Amino acid sequence: DVQVVASGGGLVQPGGSLRLSCAASGFTVSSNYMSWVRQTPGKGLEWVSVIYPGGSTFYADSVKGRFTISRDNSKNTLYLQLNNLRVEDTAVYYCAREIAPAGMPAGVFYFDDWGQGTLVTVSS
Amino acid sequence: DIQMTQSPSSLSAFVGDRVTITCRASQSINSFLNWYQQKPGEAPKLLIYAASTLHSGVPSRFSGSGSGTDFTLTITSLQPGDFATYFCQQSSSPPPTFGGGTSVQIK
Numbered sequence: 186d187v188q189v190v191a192s193g194g195g196l197v198q199p200g201g202s203l204r205l206s207c208a209a210s211g212f213t214v215s216s217n218y219m220s221w222v223r224q225t226p227g228k229g230l231e232w233v234s235v236i237y238p239g240g241s242t243f244y245a246d247s248v249k250g251r252f253t254i255s256r257d258n259s260k261n262t263l264y265l266q267l268n269n270l271r272v273e274d275t276a277v278y279y280c281a282r283e284i285a286p287a288g289m290p291a292g293v294f295y296f297d298d299w300g301q302g303t304l305v306t307v308s309s
Numbered sequence: 310d311i312q313m314t315q316s317p318s319s320l321s322a323f324v325g326d327r328v329t330i331t332c333r334a335s336q337s338i339n340s341f342l343n344w345y346q347q348k349p350g351e352a353p354k355l356l357i358y359a360a361s362t363l364h365s366g367v368p369s370r371f372s373g374s375g376s377g378t379d380f381t382l383t384i385t386s387l388q389p390g391d392f393a394t395y396f397c398q399q400s401s402s403p404p405p406t407f408g409g410g411t412s413v414q415i416k
Contacts, residue, residue, distance in 0.1 A: 220405075229396070229407055229408075229409045229410055230353070230396055230398070230407035230410075231407070232404050232405045232406065232407075243403070243404075245404055279352050279353075281352075286358060286359070286362075289358075289359055289362075290339075292339075292341055292400060292401060293340075293341055293358065293359050293400060294400045295343040295355050295358040295364075295398070295400065296343075296345075296353070296355065296398070296405075297355055299352035299353060299354075300352065301351075301352060302352055
């Protein structure tokens, strides 16, 4: 069975840092496109970052230069390092696997195997 | 970025009702549109991908249609477990973007 367990959230002051983790079982993190998606009551669901199997990484403009996505293959774990946090980064952060279903045109993908989410609160 | 607009933002319905939710993209996304269901305290769960393909294990009372810029999610005969928030998401052009959600509540 697939399981994804997120951790690392908490309360941090503006300008602070946190590292979020998603430990996966049932599939290999390094063989998949893995994303972070965050959710706030005000802005809804927002894609944050992705890491490709080959190691390429991409970020939303809102977090570029402040957040870093990475993985530890030996631990089958995905990470998101959050630096220089702002109040507007307050959200529940989810990790998710991107699935490109077989037989579909290139570009069709969806998010599946989500972690349970971890709450990041940025406040003084 | 492609903007996804859902309507309505919330609705009230009875068990057994037929419910339709609309999602509009700011530009054509072909059929690269997914629908998710989210219940309080849980992560979103995939219902439909590629606009109309039902994800494994999803009941057949859920269906999706549309292409280009206009899409619909239909729930026939709403069940108690269907009261939740529904989101659309496009995968046509990076970054992937989500609609603002539609909350389906019990009338």
